[in-house]
Amino acid sequence: MQCEPHQIDKHKKKMMAVQDSMDVLSGKWKISIISSICYYNKRRFSDILNDVDGISNRMLSKELKELEINQLVKRTVLDTHPVTVEYELTEHGLTLKTIINNLTDWGMEHRKKIIGV
Amino acid sequence: MQCEPHQIDKHKKKMMAVQDSMDVLSGKWKISIISSICYYNKRRFSDILNDVDGISNRMLSKELKELEINQLVKRTVLDTHPVTVEYELTEHGLTLKTIINNLTDWGMEHRKKIIGV
DNA sequence: CAGGATCCTATACGATACTG
């Protein structure tokens, strides 16, 4: 593919941007966790544990912490007995909604196409 | 969150769909590889090796094979000396374009917001 | 050039048990 130099730069910039996204979102669980919180608006630890098929509490705890650090998720401790913790998306986290929806749609199509046949 | 039973089922279905997508796309490299091919339309092995920052030939080879199996990528051996191999997205792979674009945009925003500040 | 083979390491992840 022949490209003008500034075209090539554009491609590189875009590749970098994708990498930046993936640095935050990649891993086996992150997207699923975000989806869970996103679809239910607010979600407790044990609920997410149930939503995300196969995840262990250790992993969930670790991943949520990372998402919090990256300011995608907000953690609220409720004053109940025993303690309850609620997770919700931050405003920045909410900007992922489009991507979640796209991945949901694509997953359904993919299942039809490849798995379902 | 109180939901009607059929609402809950909807959420579960969506969660499953996201999982299906991630089964194919997750991992450190897949999305970047697809982006590279997507942005350039056709791309040779060594080009992708250059586009995707930090990937080793071993990994690239492995990931491309998986993408081929999942029918996202088409591999064409060109009759040159020495051999050249071109990769392009299949029609099914092209349906990921929206997601790639969204991830690109989101990555740029995220950089501004978190990394760049 | 494209990629396979080999070897090795890091870390991602799971299972289980424990605590405020």
Next chain:
DNA sequence: CAGTATCGTATAGGATCCTG
């Protein structure tokens, strides 16, 4: 309930060398 601690395994992944 929402985690943390500990331990063990599996896999992801890097480096290097080799070949048609």
